[in-house]
Amino acid sequence: MDYSNVIYFLIIFIHITITLEYNDDYDVEQQLASQSFIPISEPIHHLSSSIFDSLSQSNLSLTSFLFTDQTINLDSLGISNIEPNTFINYRIPVTTIILASNYLSYLPNNVFQPFSSTLINLNLQRNHFRSLLNNYFLRRLEQLRTLDLSKNQLYELHKQDFTDLRRLETLILRENKLTYLPYAIFSRCRTITTLDLSDNELSIIDSNAFRSLYRLKILLLSNNPLGQRLLTNQLMEPLKNLEYLDLENTELNNLSPFLFISNQHLRSIKLRRNNFQTIINDSYHSLQRTFCHAHSLIEIDLVSTHLRSLDICTYDQIPSLRRLYLMNNPLHCSCDLFYLKYGDIYRVLLTDGNGIDRVHTDIDTYLDRWISRPELRRHLEKAYTRGDFYRLPIELSLFARCATPKQWSGREIGNITGIFTQCQQRWSNIEQECQNYCQLDKKLQISMTTIKHTSSGSIHFNLFVVRLYFILLTFFLYI
Template sequence: MDSHFRGALWTILILFTLPHLTYNMLCPSSCLCNFRGAVKCVGDTITDIPKQLPVHTYLLQLNGTIMNVINEQSLANRDLLLRFSLTHSHLHTIHPRAFHVAPQLKSVKLSYNDLSTLPARVFSPMTTLEQLHLDGNQLETIAPDMFEGLVGLLDLDLNRNKLSSPSSDVFDKLSSLTFLNLGRNSIKKLPPTIFHSLTNLNQLMLYNNELEVLEPGIFDKLINLEELKIHQNYITSLSPQVFWSLKNLRVLTLSSNRLQAIPEKSFYNMPKLRKLTIYNNPLLSLPDQLMGHMPDIIDFYLYATNLTTVPGNLFANMSGLLRLNFHLNDHLRELPSDLFCCLPKLEKLSLRSNNLHYLHPRLFSGLTTLGILFLNDNKLQSLPDDIFQDLSRVVSIDLKNNQLMTLPGDSFLSNTALKALGLSGNPWDCTCSIRGIAKWIRHNEHVVLDRQDVICHSPTYQLLRTVGSLRDEEFNFCDTMTVTPSYFLTHKPIKTFHTTSTRGQTTVAASTTTPSPKTSTIIQGATQQSTTPSSQPSLHTTVLPTTLQTPTPTLPNKEFLSIPETPSPPFYEMLVIEQGPEFVHHNPHKAWVYVWFLPSDMTMTGLLMFSHILLVVTGLVLILGALFYMYRLNKTVNELKTECAHPPGL
């Protein structure tokens, strides 16, 4: 039983290994052979197609050879060969009958060689040929009968050649063609009927040429076209309705041309469109009627233009849009309030690197599915309180590199899914108005990924502090009431200064010890008047015209400045408080009076004093050391002079 079992195993093993042994024995030294019939040969020792190949070879790939000619008999006796490629070699000549001996071929790839011309009708005998790649060569012209007889050709690649003006009938016999690549050539103009016989074409590549115009009717017969790429050309204008026959089109790229305007209704009658790019064109405006019904579109690219604004209904027919790239428009200053009204599925919106100064409060109200929002690198100086209120699914918001000085503290309270927020590169003003957002940042440090770079730019005493490091108690002075400064026209009072606030604004007010039954003060920025009962006689008060913001801690009631009977007008025209509470001096400048204070922190004061003394002592020590060094140097020089004048032994 065991011997029968071993015999069966040996038989199976021999049957499986025999094809491998046979193929390896017949495979040339510079090739790799597959028992299924695939052969790949690589190397600069190959000068012609190998003669000895496995009998059942159906795929032959030659790559990186020094073969430069395909002879009349190079492909002879290869009856089972279906796919042949000779690429990245130095092929420059093909015999006119080279493929007559292999009419059964279905695929021929001659990519990246040195072909500059091809014999007429060289491929004609291959009536079953489905794929022909001639890309990466030096072809300048194609004879009208070059593709005659290729009735079954589906895939033709002429990319990366030097074609400039193909004839109008060059593709007339290729009615079965589904893919045509003419990209990266030097084509300046295409005849209006050149594609009229390609009724089955699905993909047409015309990118990276020198086309200046698209002739009217050039695409009229391409009723099955699904992808049209015309980017990176010199197109300055479009004919009206040039795309109207492309009812099955899914991808259209018009980017990187020279379009300054687009005709009305240019993108109508394309209900199956899924991707549209018109970026990197010097567009100055867009018509109100531009986009037709496009429920399936998911990607739209409109950036690097000269647009200053766009029609409010631009995206109204794009209900299926998922990604909108509307950035790098240096002149785009404003957006219509209803621009994004009809995008219920939008997931990504990029408005970065525009010139936006203002956003309407309801601009994003319809984007309930938005996940990523880029607003960085604009000129935004402020944001409406509830602009992000409806973005319940937003995960990332980028506000970096704008001109924001503050944000409402509840700006992101409704964005419960938020995981990444960028706030750096803004000139944050760390006065009372920053209190709310500073508190939010402290409680959501994991969300503000760049929190270490969210830096105070004003006032001066807060410079280089991070907004997240500001504590609530530092804003206690913001909770008191603001009273405007006043001075008296009669009497000679002694005034006590204190600060109060109204909704984040603070001013310095002057109260007096002069008797008054009622002292009335006007609250700057408020509509109410407060009165304080007193047994003192009434005094006339004059309110200064300006309220001054004070970012300092609460100032204690302390008599530290005496006001003369006739006060100095410059001192009372404008008063700016920089720090408190210890008064140092004031400095009038252009009707402003800057009052400077030293911090009352004894530790800091002691450290500064110690540093000053240490620097003075160090300077004295260095001076004394220099004097001593000069004394020693002078003494040594005198001794040397004496020795030279009276040498020993004389």
């Protein structure tokens, strides 16, 4: 008997069976997909348990499964009121609730109680909340990680608004009407790592507003009328783990010296669209010593800040600095500005141990050929590894152009060569001039010590109050 034909027909039969089953499954999926979105023609002004139950059963778009994530999506349904027991019959664990783009200004206290142990993300953006003072719907949501209240009408915040949010990591309050941040306002949610307060009207911030935010990594304050007087060492001191700070368009024209001395993990700061205008040939510079002792800082964004010149020593004394964004500024291209990009390059080439022996007049010609080539970058990285200089040259960003002097007007900073001859004397003095530039003076040391003592004193006082409370409680119970 020839078994080859039998095996062949068996393979054909199996292939046809699988194809038919696949087509049947595909048809079912297509039917479900076509039924998964049923447009709701009229707004649901008042959401009750009966309405929600019928919606969740008939409209698959309201309850979507994404892997192990269960989402209730009530976006843009015209909801203005929700009854306390709306979700009482919904037995599936829910991790995300979306109530964005509705007309909510109040939520019942226990509306999310069925999901108190599972809810991780709550999206309430684009509603009509003005205050959370008498709203207790956030209570007992101990698993909540992300709370989005952006694009509401919040004009005030209170400590009790965030009670019991012990695991909250991301708090988004952007595009509200906030004008004031009170004392230790976020002390009830100390686990926050991202705080977005951008696009508000903040003009008053208590100097201890950020107390207890030791885990905060990202702070967004852009598009607020802050002014530099609000940004003090005391305000920034608790933010020990801050990595990114956005101060774009916050009406700054200066920042105080050593402002980020307590933020030893700060890597990036955005200052664009402020006004740090400087006067050429004047001893005063904006941002003088502002970044001193910010030893982890990698990039500073100064785009569109009206800068004419930089306080050279402030930036020279940041060993970690790699990128300085200077586009759209009327820059005066002086030897000080060029030093940040080229100073260390020239120094390494002049003291190079690999046999490069050139007279000073030939250095310009050499660099004209090599300044933009990868070989030079690799050469500098090797010199940096050997310890020939304490930081790699700072990238002054593409498209940053000189406004003055006339000979370089309109040219990109990163593409100017032939400057060593006229700058070598100035550059030889800069290293010595900047050597002790970021040394703390006695006045600032006293100020920093006072801030630390004040913070620790407050902690000790709070512990004292707690201990006194328990002593009195024990005494009265004993009586």
